Amino acid sequence: MVRRLSWALSALFLASACAGSPSAPPQADQQAKRFDPPAPSKGALYVYRSGLMGAMRPLDVSLAGGASAQLGYNTFIRVEGPPGPIDIACKVGGNNPNSQVQIQDGQMRFVEVSMNGWGWTPTCEVAEVPPDQGQTAV
Template identity: 50%
Template sequence: MTRLAPSVLLLLALGACASVPMAGPQANQEGKRFDPPATGSGAVYVYRPGWMALARTADVGVAGGYHAELAPDTYFRLEGPPGPIDLVCKADNTAEQQIDVRSGEIRYVEVVMNAGLWGAQCSLREVAPNEGQSAVLRSKRVTPH
C-alpha cells in the first residue's frame, strides 16, 4: 500500500493542473517573433512563469476590456493605442499595475503567483525585454474569453 501513495499523489497533482483556452500553433509562433506593433500602436506581453505547485489560474486583463486566464507558462500579447494601460490580476487577491506604452514600444509584464496565508496571491511586475522575451519563448499563448 505504501508503494502506491507516491503514484496516487502524482496523479492527484497532475489532475489539479490548470486548463485555459490556448491559441493555435500559428498564433503562438507569431507571438514569439516579437514583431513591432502596427504604426501608431504599442504592445504589452503579459506572461506567467511557473510550474505545477501553483497550478491555479490567474485572471489577468485590462480594466474595462480584454482579459484571459493564465496558467503556468502561458502568455498573451495586447496591442493598441499608446498611453497608460491599467492591468489587473485576480487570484485570491487583486493586484493592479499601470504601464505607460509609447508608440512602437513593446513592454513585458510578469504575473507572479505566490502561496499566501489566505491562498494564492498574484502580483504584477514589469521586466526588462530580454527577461520577458526569454519567458515568452518558454510559454504558450492563450486566447481571451
C-alpha cells in the same frame, strides 16, 4: 487624472496548453514569439504567467477597458492598442493587485504575473520586466 485606455485583445490571444487555458494554433504562437513591432500608431503588451506556485490554477488577468484572460502556468497573451497608460490587474481569491505600464508608439512592454503563497491565502503579483527577460519567458 490618468486617461484609461481600452485595449481590445488582438487576434493573437496566445496561451500554451495548460491548466484550463485555451491554446493558440502553433502558427499564431510562433508569430507572437517573433516579437514583431506593433502596428503603426500602436504599442504592444505581453502579459505572461510564471512560477510553479498554483500551476494547476489559472490566474485571472484584466486590462483597463474590460479585456481579460485566464493565464495558466507558462502561458501568455499579446495585446496591441493605442499608446498611453495601461492598467493591468490579476486576481486570485480576494487578492487583486494591479500595476500600470506606460506604452509609447511602436513600443513593446512585458509584464509578469505570478502566484505566491504567503500564509494560508494565495496572492498574485504584477510586475513589469525588462524586454530581454520577458522575451526569454515568453
